[in-house]
Amino acid sequence: MTGLLVRNARLVPVGIDPTGRTPARATVPDAPLDVRITDGVVSELAPGLLSHGEDELDVAGRFLLPGLWDRHLHWDQWAAALTRIDLAGTTSADDVVARLARILPTLPDDGAAAFGFGHRSALWPRPATVAELDAVSGGRPVVLISGDAHNGWLNSRALELLGLPPRTGVLEEKEWFDILPRLDELTRPGTASQEEAFRDAARKGVVGVVDMEFGGPFLAWPERIAAGERRLKVRAATYPSHLDRAIELGLRTGEALAGGEGLVTMGPLKVISDGSLNTRTAYCAEPYADAAGLAHPRGVLNYAPAELAGLLARAAAAGLDVAVHAIGDAAIANAIDAMVATGARGSIEHAQLLARTDIPRLAAHGIVASMQPAHLLDDRDVTAACWPDRADRCFMTRSLVEAGVTVALGSDAPVSPLDPWLEMAAAVFRSADERDAWNAAEALTPAQALACSTDGRGTVGIGSPADLAVVETDPTALDATAPRAAAAALRETRVALTIVDGRITHLAL
Numbered sequence: 387m388t389g390l391l392v393r394n395a396r397l398v399p400v401g402i403d404p405t406g407r408t409p410a411r412a413t414v415p416d417a418p419l420d421v422r423i424t425d426g427v428v429s430e431l432a433p434g435l436l437s438h439g440e441d442e443l444d445v446a447g448r449f450l451l452p453g454l455w456d457r458h459l460h461w462d463q464w465a466a467a468l469t470r471i472d473l474a475g476t477t478s479a480d481d482v483v484a485r486l487a488r489i490l491p492t493l494p495d496d497g498a499a500a501f502g503f504g505h506r507s508a509l510w511p512r513p514a515t516v517a518e519l520d521a522v523s524g525g526r527p528v529v530l531i532s533g534d535a536h537n538g539w540l541n542s543r544a545l546e547l548l549g550l551p552p553r554t555g556v557l558e559e560k561e562w563f564d565i566l567p568r569l570d571e572l573t574r575p576g577t578a579s580q581e582e583a584f585r586d587a588a589r590k591g592v593v594g595v596v597d598m599e600f601g602g603p604f605l606a607w608p609e610r611i612a613a614g615e616r617r618l619k620v621r622a623a624t625y626p627s628h629l630d631r632a633i634e635l636g637l638r639t640g641e642a643l644a645g646g647e648g649l650v651t652m653g654p655l656k657v658i659s660d661g662s663l664n665t666r667t668a669y670c671a672e673p674y675a676d677a678a679g680l681a682h683p684r685g686v687l688n689y690a691p692a693e694l695a696g697l698l699a700r701a702a703a704a705g706l707d708v709a710v711h712a713i714g715d716a717a718i719a720n721a722i723d724a725m726v727a728t729g730a731r732g733s734i735e736h737a738q739l740l741a742r743t744d745i746p747r748l749a750a751h752g753i754v755a756s757m758q759p760a761h762l763l764d765d766r767d768v769t770a771a772c773w774p775d776r777a778d779r780c781f782m783t784r785s786l787v788e789a790g791v792t793v794a795l796g797s798d799a800p801v802s803p804l805d806p807w808l809e810m811a812a813a814v815f816r817s818a819d820e821r822d823a824w825n826a827a828e829a830l831t832p833a834q835a836l837a838c839s840t841d842g843r844g845t846v847g848i849g850s851p852a853d854l855a856v857v858e859t860d861p862t863a864l865d866a867t868a869p870r871a872a873a874a875a876l877r878e879t880r881v882a883l884t885i886v887d888g889r890i891t892h893l894a895l
């Protein structure tokens with residue numbers, strides 16, 4: 387295998403101990419070093435390395451980190467969302483057409499349909515026409531889905547590809563709902579949206595993801611790799627619907643999936659044990675503050691405790707870790723009970739509202755808290771309405787890391803964008819606007835937030851996997867006592883170089 391020599395990189399101290407402490411700057415050399423990468427691993431790290439004839443890159447004193455991981459996302463949904471044209475806020479058919487005229491020429495034209503979403507036509511001065519859409523889209527199929535998803539505005543090419551007769555206006559209700567499940571016929575896997583998602587991830591220094599996509603991501607990823615994709619490491623989950631299949635195939639968490647070229651390993655069994663805050667279905671020890679009229683004042687468990695334990699026991703016996711979605715405090719307590727009782731290893735996904743007494747239990751049993759700090763930006767005001775009496779127990783990142791719990795950050799993209807810098811920023815300064823931080827006592831320092839974003843990898847050293855990022859500014863040097871400014875700097879961090887398995891996936895020196 388070919389190697390790579392990265393010259394003049396400054397090491398960033400990365401890590402976190404069981405009291406939440408991060409390594410001091412003095413633990414890494416001040417001067418830039420050369421980094422030799424051989425067979426996907428850092429093989430040498432010293433100043434002035436001799437060339438072995440490999441490719442060389444001089445990063446001129448920029449900062450070297452272990453590459454970033456997103457520990458919870460839905461890859462296909464994220465890829466689709468990333469290239470969907472946002473039509474929210476448009477006020478007329480003319481307005482939509484004008485927006486498309488600007489955006490369509492900037493999209494790669496690979497034969498796949500362009501999708502738009504979010505217009506609300508109820509108050510438009512006149513109905514939309516197929517002809518005006520054709521006029522700006524030419525031969526490219528275009529599908530525009532209204533914000534309430536109750537109508538579809540398709541151009542002639544899209545209608546033709548779906549075998550529908552020519553028409554003058556939009557498709558509505560029954561006629562539209564019959565077409566909706568067939569829209570994926572207009573996209574081809576591995577085309578524009580996927581390509582943009584891979585590029586975007588590499589630009590942000592992302593080297594790996596845990597894909598919790600519905601269906602069978604453990605079946606989809608080896609196909610992508612077989613088609614030549616090499617830009618991410620992936621742990622691919624399964625859901626209970628595909629558990630039999632995974633067990634039948636003998637897939638065990640952590641083992642390489644056949645055809646994955648070492649990049650794709652089997653992930654956990656994902657189980658959605660309760661609901662969500664916004665729908666008032668996250669399962670809580672106490673009723674929601676605005677429970678009046680709710681059918682389930684404390685939220686809902688999707689599996690009875692014995693049923694959940696049964697699923698986890700099957701997973702554990704088959705060598706599969708578990709990733710239990712639990713947002714409410716009672717759901718989390720229940721999930722911990724089931725993991726302890728069955729010996730299942732793995733994570734609580736979201737861990738949004740926690741009983742303080744469960745923090746030491748997570749630590750004692752080595753259960754990971756897989757959390758999405760960017761969600762707290764959206765959930766702040768909803769929490770004030772639903773859980774005003776327990777808001778101090780929401781997104782308890784600081785308490786968790788200081789109690790020795792492994793906190794792993796992620797996005798749950800498309801719920802928040804695949805952007806570890808945004809997640810770190812939200813963990814450091816818990817506000818999306820002019821308001822002060824929400825529960826500032828639970829904020830992480832920039833160094834802690836970084837250590838929770840590298841899949842457990844510490845300061846780059848000899849033997850580190852060559853999944854690396856080089857950035858323009860050192861995130862651990864940001865002032866933790868000025869969190870608003872630190873968060874702004876994190877969000878704006880520029881990534882100069884991303885390397886996955888020894889291969890360059892992004893270069894902007």
Ligand SMILES: [Zn+2]
Pocket residue numbers: 458459460598798
């Ligand atoms: Zn999710």
